[in-house]
Amino acid sequence: MRPLTLRRLFVQCAILAAILFVVVIIALKVGAVQVSLWGLGRDLLRVLYHHGEEIKSDYGLIVMDIRLPRILLGIFVGASLSVAGTGFQALLRNPLADPYVLGVSSGAALGAILALIVAPHLNLSPALADLLTPLGAFLGAGATIAAVYVLGRREGQIDSTTLLLGGIITASFISAVIMFLMTSLTGSNLRGMAFWLMGNLSTSLQRSVYWVLGVGFVVASGAIYTTASDLNLLLSGEKEAMHLGVDVPRVRLVVYIAASVLTGLAVSVSGAIGYVGLLVPHVMRQLFGSDHRILIPTAALGGAIAVVIADTIARTIVSPAELPVGAMTALFGAPLFIYLLRRRMA
Amino acid sequence: MTLVARPPASATIRSPLEAARANSDVRLSVEQVSYAYSPNPSQAPLFTLEAASFQARAGEIVAILGPNASGKSTLLKLIAGSLAPLSGRVLLNGFETHALTAKTRAQRIAMVQQESPLLFPARAWEFVLQGRHPHGRSLRFESDADVTIARNALAQVGAADLSERWMAELSGGEKQRVILARALAQQPLLLLLDEPTLHLDIAAQVDLLHGLRRLAVENRYTVVVVTHELNLAAEYADQVVLIQRGKCLRVGPPSAVYQRELLEQVFQTPLTVDLGSSGRPRVSVVAERQEFK
Numbered sequence: 273m274r275p276l277t278l279r280r281l282f283v284q285c286a287i288l289a290a291i292l293f294v295v296v297i298i299a300l301k302v303g304a305v306q307v308s309l310w311g312l313g314r315d316l317l318r319v320l321y322h323h324g325e326e327i328k329s330d331y332g333l334i335v336m337d338i339r340l341p342r343i344l345l346g347i348f349v350g351a352s353l354s355v356a357g358t359g360f361q362a363l364l365r366n367p368l369a370d371p372y373v374l375g376v377s378s379g380a381a382l383g384a385i386l387a388l389i390v391a392p393h394l395n396l397s398p399a400l401a402d403l404l405t406p407l408g409a410f411l412g413a414g415a416t417i418a419a420v421y422v423l424g425r426r427e428g429q430i431d432s433t434t435l436l437l438g439g440i441i442t443a444s445f446i447s448a449v450i451m452f453l454m455t456s457l458t459g460s461n462l463r464g465m466a467f468w469l470m471g472n473l474s475t476s477l478q479r480s481v482y483w484v485l486g487v488g489f490v491v492a493s494g495a496i497y498t499t500a501s502d503l504n505l506l507l508s509g510e511k512e513a514m515h516l517g518v519d520v521p522r523v524r525l526v527v528y529i530a531a532s533v534l535t536g537l538a539v540s541v542s543g544a545i546g547y548v549g550l551l552v553p554h555v556m557r558q559l560f561g562s563d564h565r566i567l568i569p570t571a572a573l574g575g576a577i578a579v580v581i582a583d584t585i586a587r588t589i590v591s592p593a594e595l596p597v598g599a600m601t602a603l604f605g606a607p608l609f610i611y612l613l614r615r616r617m618a
Numbered sequence: 619m620t621l622v623a624r625p626p627a628s629a630t631i632r633s634p635l636e637a638a639r640a641n642s643d644v645r646l647s648v649e650q651v652s653y654a655y656s657p658n659p660s661q662a663p664l665f666t667l668e669a670a671s672f673q674a675r676a677g678e679i680v681a682i683l684g685p686n687a688s689g690k691s692t693l694l695k696l697i698a699g700s701l702a703p704l705s706g707r708v709l710l711n712g713f714e715t716h717a718l719t720a721k722t723r724a725q726r727i728a729m730v731q732q733e734s735p736l737l738f739p740a741r742a743w744e745f746v747l748q749g750r751h752p753h754g755r756s757l758r759f760e761s762d763a764d765v766t767i768a769r770n771a772l773a774q775v776g777a778a779d780l781s782e783r784w785m786a787e788l789s790g791g792e793k794q795r796v797i798l799a800r801a802l803a804q805q806p807l808l809l810l811l812d813e814p815t816l817h818l819d820i821a822a823q824v825d826l827l828h829g830l831r832r833l834a835v836e837n838r839y840t841v842v843v844v845t846h847e848l849n850l851a852a853e854y855a856d857q858v859v860l861i862q863r864g865k866c867l868r869v870g871p872p873s874a875v876y877q878r879e880l881l882e883q884v885f886q887t888p889l890t891v892d893l894g895s896s897g898r899p900r901v902s903v904v905a906e907r908q909e910f911k
Contacts, residue, residue: 273743273769273781275760365737501758505748509734514700516804517724517752562738565759 281566288573292347295577299343299584303591305334341482345473345541346583346597347576348485350548352538354556354575355493357549358567359531362503363524364432365510370550371535374420374439376413377544378446380536381469383412384543385453388461399478405468406481406540413536416442421528430524432510471545471598473583481541488537493572495530499523500564507562545598547605548575554612645840646674646808650706651696653689667692669706670866672859676807676838679830681851684861685885690844691812693861697842698810699723710808724752728801731812733793736785742796743781746772749803771802774836775829791822798826802833809833811843815850823847827854848901852876853894860884872899 301307315335356371364373371377387408391401423438424430457465502523505513514520535549552575553567560566582600589595651670654663667689674680682690695701697708699715708715710726718726728749749771750764760768772778775795780788788796794814801809811830815823831854834841845851851858852872860868860875862884868875876899878891887903894900 273747273765275743275747275765277759362737367737501751501754505751507737507740508745508748511731512733514720515698515724515727515729515731516748517721519720557738562740563744 276563276565281569284560284566285569285573288570288577292573292577292580295580295584296343296347299346299580300335300339302584302588303334303339307335341477342473342583342587343580344482345475345477345485346579348482348489349473349538349542349545350552350575350577350579351493351572352489352534352575353545353549353579354552354571355496355568356531356534356538358553358556358564358571359496359503359527359534360549361553362506362564363527363531364436365506366432366436367554368550369436370547371531371538372443372544372546372549374435374532375416375443375446376532376535377539378443378450379416379419380409380413380539381544382446382450382453383408383410383415384468384540385450385457385465386412388465389453389456402476402478403481406475406477409540410536413532413539416446417529417532417536429521430528432524435528468543470596471543471601472586472594472596473542473579474587474594475541477541485537485541488533492530492533492537493568495526497565497568499526500568503527503564504562543596543598545579545601547601547609548578551605551609551612552578555608558612643675644673645676645711646680646697646842647709648672648693648697648706649709651693651703651708652705653692653696653701654704655692665689665692665864667696667864668866670859670861671706672857672869674840674842674857676840677834678856679834679841679843679854680857680859681855682842682844682859682861683846683848683851687863688861689864690861693859694729694810694812694842694844697808698727698729721752724804726806727808727810728804728806729810729812730794730797730801730814732816733797740785741781742772742777742783742785742788743768745785745796746781746799746803749800752804767805768799768803771799772796774802774833775799776825790817791819791825794818794822794826795829798829802837807840809839809841811841811845813844813846815845815847823850830854848876848881849894852898852900853896876901 297309297312300312301309312335319336353371357369360369360371360373361367363369366373384405385408387404390408391404394401394404396404420435420439420442421430423442424435426434454462454465502513502518505516505518506520506523510520513523538545553571556567556570556574560570579597579601582604583597586595586597586600648671651667653667655665656663670693672680682693684690692701696703697715699708699718702716713726715723715727746768747760747764750760750767754760754764769778769781772781775798777792777795777799780792780796783792785793785796798814809830814826818826827850830841830843833839843851843855855872857870858868858872858875859866860880867884868880876891878889881891881901882889890902890904891899892902
């Protein structure tokens with residue numbers, strides 16, 4: 273008998289955090305312009321001590337203004353999708369659930385397309401116009417969450433099966449609407465949209481958006497973490513969890529809303545990056561066990577590592593051109609998924 | 619050294635004085651509980667459970683018997699407090715079970731039922747530790763005390779050696795023991811079991827009921843068990859509640875309830891009832907039976 277202790281949780285998260293740190297340094301270093309480790313360390317220290325102006329301008333531009341924000345976005349997106357996937361798998365009691373299973377990504381895509389169509393007619397300032405697509409995506413995701421919630425209730429409570437069916441139906445309906453609207457997009461908008469549907473991290477965002485994402489992640493994944501041991505009991509069934517003192521309707525509502533918010537935020541800044549939210553929880557379960565008290569933080573770190581690696585490969589492999597990161601995660605994710613599936617059956 | 623002659627347990631409630639004292643340690647009191655289920659409030663209910671009453675003390679085993687769809691499991695859920703009774707009430711140590719919060723209820727009542735399969739793999743000890751959940755704050759890590767309690771619970775059901783095994787690779791009987799251990803880890807006052815002997819071979823069935831008998835005495839549990847095993851119930855239960863089509867027909871010790879005409883009418887099967895070697899009634903099926911009516 274080896275019950276989870278705070279010490280073990282801390283040690284295992286520290287190991288993953290160290291791996292993430294190394295991955296981030298490598299991601300900062302590689303790219304079309306090579307940067308020396310020494311220069312990188314010196315510049316990072318300068319930023320920390322608020323001497324940013326001493327950094328050579330081209331270095332500063334590439335490393336601090338292009339690569340670093342993109343890596344931070346990758347960390348946020350990977351962590352959010354993995355925590356959301358972990359939550360949805362437990363909530364829907366379905367190992368195949370991922371953050372997009374309830375149609376949040378389709379809703380976000382619809383919102384983004386509507387924003388792209390409407391933007392030219394609005395006469396907005398450039399700053400606001402940049403924000404319009406992510407904002408439209410987030411509103412689309414929110415509307416979908418609300419619609420699926422209404423569809424997914426039975427006798428006033430969320431019902432896992434009804435929720436899943438409601439989500440799948442909503443997603444396919446929205447996809448049909450998207451196909452219809454795509455015909456009205458032209459030229460660069462259409463290419464941007466395709467890139468966006470595949471998922472990518474090259475969007476440039478204002479500093480304030482990073483704050484919104486960071487706070488949103490901490491609040492929403494914190495909310496899911498408060499239900500961690502309830503989720504452990506939910507794995508043996510809803511009746512069983514109830515008899516062990518879990519307030520099942522409350523847990524379902526908290527996880528549903530928080531996981532949806534995480535997905536909505538991630539999708540609105542990066543599009544639908546596939547496989548991360550499905551696979552990372554499974555890999556972490558193999559490594560650290562099914563206890564959600566350790567699964568949720570390790571999934572967050574593992575998701576961040578996975579997306580930063582995938583995006584680094586995506587932007588260097590066909591350099592100076594770029595692949596969408598979603599293509600990368602699918603390329604590696606699909607075979608990994610088949611491997612895990614075969615292993616489980618063996 | 620003098621031996622004080624004690625009356626046998628069945629003879630304790632004889633004088634009014636003793637009856638009053640016995641009443642004072644009634645732990646579970648089911649008082650005129652009824653329930654009606656209808657999918658649509660405007661329609662007549664599909665299923666009703668008419669007022670049922672019985673009482674049980676600490677250390678007692680109560681068996682609920684009856685044909686399929688007679689309302690046994692509904693009665694068990696009403697006792698567990700997970701269903702709200704239409705009328706009447708279920709008191710556990712004077713508290714109405716349905717009025718308790720989910721957490722308090724889980725500290726006092728443990729339910730053993732047919733388990734749904736686990737979604738992700740877990741080891742037996744992880745499963746048993748889940749029984750400590752209602753006693754902790756939601757994010758607390760298990761303490762040494764919790765581990766000791768879980769380990770004792772496994773030992774009490776003779777499953778200490780199963781601790782490190784995966785739940786998915788246990789046999790039916792082993793799994794049932796681990797599930798029972800999780801219920802024991804809850805340290806309940808009231809232990810409810812819904813057809814715990816289903817899918818078990820005869821040895822495992824006897825093991826389980828024998829274990830329940832011992833646990834009821836040692837841990838002062840009140841045990842309520844829903845079962846189809848008439849003979850095992852007769853052998854191990856102190857009281858039997860006989861239900862048919864939502865009607866509670868008879869409550870009492872097995873010797874009072876096991877009457878041939880009554881059982882034949884309830885179970886719609888020709889039977890004989892005689893005394894087994896333990897002095898408790900024994901039911902046998904008569905081979906030549908009529909066709910289904």
